[in-house]
Amino acid sequence: MIGRAGLAALVAAVALAGCTPAQAESVVRLPAATFDPAVKASRATAIFAGGCFWGVEGVFSNVKGVIAVESGYHGGSKANASYDRTSTGTTGHAESVRITYDPRVISYGDLLRILFSVVADSTLKNRQGPDSGPQYRAAIVPLDAAQRKVAAAYLAQIGKGGYFAKPIVARVEPYKAFYPAEAYHQDFMRRHPSNAYIVRWDAPKLAALKRLYPAMVRAKPAP
Known part of the structure; x- marks a missing residue:
């Protein structure tokens, strides 16, 4: 995220440029994951990074089947796990979210579909929206072998599908x-x-989530 002092200047510049909210992020309707085995458990956890965690959390908290979303830091040490230190871009951390979800309602593959359709641009390296630096990288953090296989398969699937003008660099x-x-x-x-x-x-x-995937939207945001 940009500093608080720069917000007013950013918004003013956007207005002068005539940029509308629809132009804020790249939105691509992506297909469902072709490899997405069913999980019988009633609860599972996913960790993603996709730029400023305010928006990543805000989108996923509105997804049906999501139980809770928490903003945080992943990739660095406990000593550097703070906003001030992570904002330097030198800690190894990425602004991330930890999602608790019911895989009987929303699959891991569908979470990835949402991540790269409306949340994060998978073709941008170390930046999203107005924010730049490794702390804003787009990344999938699998928590087991099953998630790792789904993540690798989905990145390969959308990479071969011709949905993007540039190569996918999300990792x-x-x-x-x-x-x-x-x-x-x-x-x-x-x-x-x-x-x-x-x-x-x-x-x-x-x-964009509500427009592209209305059947996946919760009536009220998850806590």
Whole structure:
């Protein structure tokens, strides 16, 4: 995310450029995963990175079958797991989300479909939207061998499908540890819908989810 002081300048520049919310992110309707084995458990966990965690959390909390979403940091050490340190881009952490979901309702493959359709541009390296640096990389963090196979298969599937003009650079990363972000980051999009950053960059993602995949949208956001 950009610094708070830069938000007003960003929004003003956007207005002058005539950029509309629909242009905020690349939106691509992607197919369902062809390799997505059923999971019988009632609860599972997924960890993704896709730019500023405000919007990633905000979108996934509106997905049917998602039980809870938590913003946090993945990829670095516990000592560096803070917003101030992660924002330097030197910690190895990416702003990430940990999703608890019911795989009988929403599959891991469908979560990946949403991630790369409306949340994150898989062709951008170390940046998303207005934010740049390795802490804003797009990444999948499988938590077991089954998730790893689905993730690899889906990246290969959409990479061969001709959905993007550029090569996919989103990567699959080994799990290290997930550290929850500070309390003021949690549920940020739901608590601050009028925030300038949210309006410009994240609300369009949620709108795209509802437009492209209405059957996957919850009636009310998950906590």
